[in-house]
Amino acid sequence: xxxxxxxxxxxxxxxxxxxxxxxxxxxxxxxxxxxxxxxxxxxxxxxxxxxxxxxxxxxxxxxxxxxxxxxxxxxxxxxxxxxxxxxxxxxxxxxxxxxxxxxxxxxxxxxxxxxxxxxxxxxxxxxxxxxxxxxxxxxxxxxxxxxxxxxxxxxxxxxxxxxxxxxxxxxxxxxxxx
Numbered sequence: 634x635x636x637x638x639x640x641x642x643x644x645x646x647x648x649x650x651x652x653x654x655x656x657x658x659x660x661x662x663x664x665x666x667x668x669x670x671x672x673x674x675x676x677x678x679x680x681x682x683x684x685x686x687x688x689x690x691x692x693x694x695x696x697x698x699x700x701x702x703x704x705x706x707x708x709x710x711x712x713x714x715x716x717x718x719x720x721x722x723x724x725x726x727x728x729x730x731x732x733x734x735x736x737x738x739x740x741x742x743x744x745x746x747x748x749x750x751x752x753x754x755x756x757x758x759x760x761x762x763x764x765x766x767x768x769x770x771x772x773x774x775x776x777x778x779x780x781x782x783x784x785x786x787x788x789x790x791x792x793x794x795x796x797x798x799x800x801x802x803x804x805x806x807x808x809x810x811x
Contacts, residue, residue: 653793661785748797
């Protein structure tokens with residue numbers, strides 16, 4: 634939100650989009666990940682002591698790594714939008730001009746791409762958060778063993794496509810081709 638606001642001078646996400654993002658990042662992610670059965674590599678060893686730190690170096694690696702990745706991808710998307718020749722050529726148009734509609738359509742298309750990219754980054758983050766061990770690098774290991782997680786994953790993915798394709802007015806997006 635901060636980078637988007639600085640880059641284009643307004644919020645890149647509408648209120649409905651922010652609600653959907655919060656559902657994915659909080660509610661659905663919590664449901665999906667809380668139903669994940671323990672994997673042997675996570676449950677091996679002695680139990681943790683009550684005073685053990687929750688945020689281990691491995692968890693910090695995951696948090697920082699995903700945060701940096703998301704910032705790089707989203708900043709690249711905004712940079713592409715801002716420095717795109719079409720955006721630069723159409724940006725200073727008066728609202729009474731006929732070209733303003735073309736500029737507005739281009740801007741909505743770019744913001745739709747940014748919204749979809751952010752959502753799919755969050756869906757990937759749900760997959761990534763399934764593994765928290767220091768040596769757990771294959772996030773797709775036993776991917777099909779939790780039907781709740783798969784249901785949330787497929788449901789979120791499908792609903793994102795559905796809301797942007799069939800209800801662009803509700804989600805303040807632009808209908809896009811494949």
